[in-house]
Structures are given as structure tokens and as C-alpha cells.
Amino acid sequence: MSKIVVFGASGQLGQCLQHVAKERNVTDVVFLPEEQADILDAAKLQAVFAQYRPAYCINCAAYTAVDRAEDDVDLARKINRDGAENLSRVCDEFETTLIHISTDFVFAGTGNQPLIETDETEPISVYGLTKLEGEQVVAEHTSRYFILRTSWLYSEFANNFVKTMLKLGRERDELRIIWDQIGTPTYAIDLAGCIFTIIERQSQQYGVYHYSNEGVTSWYDFAKAIFELSNTSVNAVPIRTAEYPTKATRPAFSVMDKTKVKTNLQLAIPHWRDSLKECMSRI
Numbered sequence: 001m002s003k004i005v006v007f008g009a010s011g012q013l014g015q016c017l018q019h020v021a022k023e024r025n026v027t028d029v030v031f032l033p034e035e036q037a038d039i040l041d042a043a044k045l046q047a048v049f050a051q052y053r054p055a056y057c058i059n060c061a062a063y064t065a066v067d068r069a070e071d072d073v074d075l076a077r078k079i080n081r082d083g084a085e086n087l088s089r090v091c092d093e094f095e096t097t098l099i100h101i102s103t104d105f106v107f108a109g110t111g112n113q114p115l116i117e118t119d120e121t122e123p124i125s126v127y128g129l130t131k132l133e134g135e136q137v138v139a140e141h142t143s144r145y146f147i148l149r150t151s152w153l154y155s156e157f158a159n160n161f162v163k164t165m166l167k168l169g170r171e172r173d174e175l176r177i178i179w180d181q182i183g184t185p186t187y188a189i190d191l192a193g194c195i196f197t198i199i200e201r202q203s204q205q206y207g208v209y210h211y212s213n214e215g216v217t218s219w220y221d222f223a224k225a226i227f228e229l230s231n232t233s234v235n236a237v238p239i240r241t242a243e244y245p246t247k248a249t250r251p252a253f254s255v256m257d258k259t260k261v262k263t264n265l266q267l268a269i270p271h272w273r274d275s276l277k278e279c280m281s282r283i
């Protein structure tokens with residue numbers, strides 16, 4: 001396989017990529033720790049690219065604290081937009097294909113039909129806005145890019161909703177969980193598999209893609225499935241968004257249509273329940 005460099009390697013998706021690389025015996029891949037490869041340091045990026053001359057660059061680095069971003073706009077924008085710009089410029093210079101990860105939070109979430117790649121974006125949070133700006137600079141500065149929009153990532157690695165529910169479920173008798181935000185969870189191991197498939201197939205069908213697991217759920221129903229699979233006896237109470245005030249507003253409906261990725265890459269995507277089961281067996 002061609003040489004690959006990964007930024008944001010110690011985050012959740014970065015760790016999943018490391019796991020899948022081992023599973024698939026992908027050896028020509030370099031997982032760069034942040035101290036060696038800060039995406040805000042354009043000079044260091046030049047040095048990294050000159051050293052490795054990668055065919056592919058996977059960008060998992062991001063500012064992902066959705067609520068904190070509302071008060072930390074400058075840093076969120078630096079990492080999610082300026083970092084993406086630095087990478088897309090250096091990728092263009094070295095003729096490297098950039099695989100950049102984005103989010104369902106670029107959408108307002110006011111509709112009720114699965115979202116396709118060309119649907120209008122209208123972020124309603126600082127995180128969503130800065131991620132959209134990141135998409136825009138990538139498309140502006142290089143032509144060889146895949147932007148993969150994904151949603152509700154979880155895995156056995158790092159912090160995520162599944163691990164939070166398991167922890168809170170053990171500590172509390174009752175949990176109140178939003179049921180009027182509808183979307184699709186994504187097992188980050190499946191997304192990592194999709195990324196390596198793009199590389200293995202040497203696809204040149206560049207552009208924006210939606211990738212999540214199959215199916216639809218609410219955070220409440222997702223939590224119920226987590227509790228069932230883990231035999232957690234906590235009482236889960238469905239509540240509306242208004243009853244769970246947060247700094248950032250989240251889209252009410254962010255189900256994404258995956259027809260494009262499935263067709264172009266001939267990819268089978270697992271249902272979220274099957275992937276959740278798989279993940280829980282590994283936690």
C-alpha cells in the first residue's frame with residue numbers, strides 16, 4: 001500500500017486507524033504524535049511531508065469539544081479551519097491525497113429526510129461552523145481530497161457517548177436522555193475501515209462523502225441499546241432537548257444518506273446495532 005501519514009493519531013479515530021492497520025496488516029503508515037506534527041505549525045508540516053513524501057494524508061486532528069467551542073471560538077477555528085488549510089496546502093504541494101474528516105453538525109438539522117452531500121449546510125454551533133470552514137478551505141486549496149462527514153462516533157477508544165453511558169449507568173439509578181435528536185451512530189472502527197478501503201482501491205472519485213452506520217435512532221434509543229447489551233439496570237428516562245440545556249445547540253435531525261459512498265466504493269455498511277454489539281464485545 002502507498003505511504004500514509006495520519007494526523008490526530010492519538011484521538012479516538014486515530015486509535016481506531018491504528019487498530020485496523022494492524023488487523024489489515026497495513027505497514028506503510030505513520031501515526032504522527034501531536035508534538036511531532038501539530039497541524040498549526042506549517043513549517044513542521046513541510047518537514048514531515050519532505051521526510052515521508054506520503055501518497056495519502058489522513059486528518060483526524062480536530063477540536064471536538066462541542067460545548068466548550070462556544071466560548072473557545074478562536075482555538076476551535078484555528079484547529080478546525082486553519083489546521084485543515086495548512087494540511088490541504090502542503091498536500092497540494094506534495095501531490096498527496098487528503099482524507100479529511102468532517103461532521104453531521106455542518107447541517108442545521110431542521111429537515112426530516114436523509115441528508116445528501118449536496119444538501120445545504122447551515123451550522124448552528126461554533127464546532128459545526130468551524131468544521132464547515134475546514135471543509136471549504138480543503139476544497140479551495142487542493143483538488144485531490146476526500147471529505148468524509150460522519151456522525152456520533154464511538155468506539156472502545158477515548159471518550160465517547162457509549163463509554164459515558166456505561167460509566168453513568170453504573171453510578172446512577174436514573175438517567176435522563178434526549179429522544180428528540182435523531183441521527184445515526186458510527187463505530188469509528190467501521191469508519192477507519194472505510195478510510196483504508198478508499199486507499200486500497202486507489203479511488204480518484206474525489207469529493208464530499210457521508211459515512212455513518214446504517215439505520216436511524218435517537219440518543220435515548222441508542223442509550224437503551226447500550227444498557228440492554230451491557231445488562232445495565234439503570235432507569236433511562238426520555239426527555240426533550242429543552243429539558244437538557246447545553247451551551248451548543250445540536251441538530252435535531254442529522255441522518256445522512258450513504259448512497260454515494262456505497263455506490264462509488266462498493267462498500268457494505270453495517271447497521272448501528274450490529275456494530276454496537278461488536279464494540280461492546282471489545283470494551
Ligand SMILES: NC(=O)C1=CN([C@@H]2O[C@H](COP(=O)(O)OP(=O)(O)OC[C@H]3O[C@@H](n4cnc5c(N)ncnc54)[C@H](OP(=O)(O)O)[C@@H]3O)[C@@H](O)[C@H]2O)C=CC1
Pocket residue numbers: 007008009010011012013014034037038039040059060061062063064079083101102103104131150151152153154158
Ligand atoms: N467524536 C465524534 O463524535 C465525531 C467526530 N467527528 C470528526 O471526526 C474526527 C475525529 O474525531 P475523534 O477522533 O472522535 O476526535 P478526538 O477529539 O478524539 O481526536 C482529535 C485529536 O486531534 C488532536 N489535535 C488537536 N489539535 C491538534 C493539532 N493542532 N495538531 C495535531 N493534532 C491535534 C487531539 O489532541 P488533544 O486531545 O491533545 O487535543 C486529539 O488527539 C474529527 O475531525 C471530528 O471533528 C465527526 C463526527 C462525530
Ligand SMILES: Cc1cn([C@H]2C[C@H](O)[C@@H](COP(=O)(O)OP(=O)(O)O[C@H]3O[C@@H](C)C(=O)[C@@H](O)[C@H]3O)O2)c(=O)[nH]c1=O
Pocket residue numbers: 064065066067103104105150151152153160161164175176177178181219244250
Ligand atoms: C451525557 C448525556 C448526554 N445527553 C445528550 C446530549 C447530546 O445531545 C447527546 C450526545 O452528547 P455528547 O456530549 O456525548 O455528544 P456530542 O458532543 O453532542 O456529540 C457530537 O460530537 C461531535 C464531535 C460530532 O461531530 C457529532 O457528530 C456528535 O457525535 O446526548 C443526554 O441527553 N443525557 C446525558 O446524560
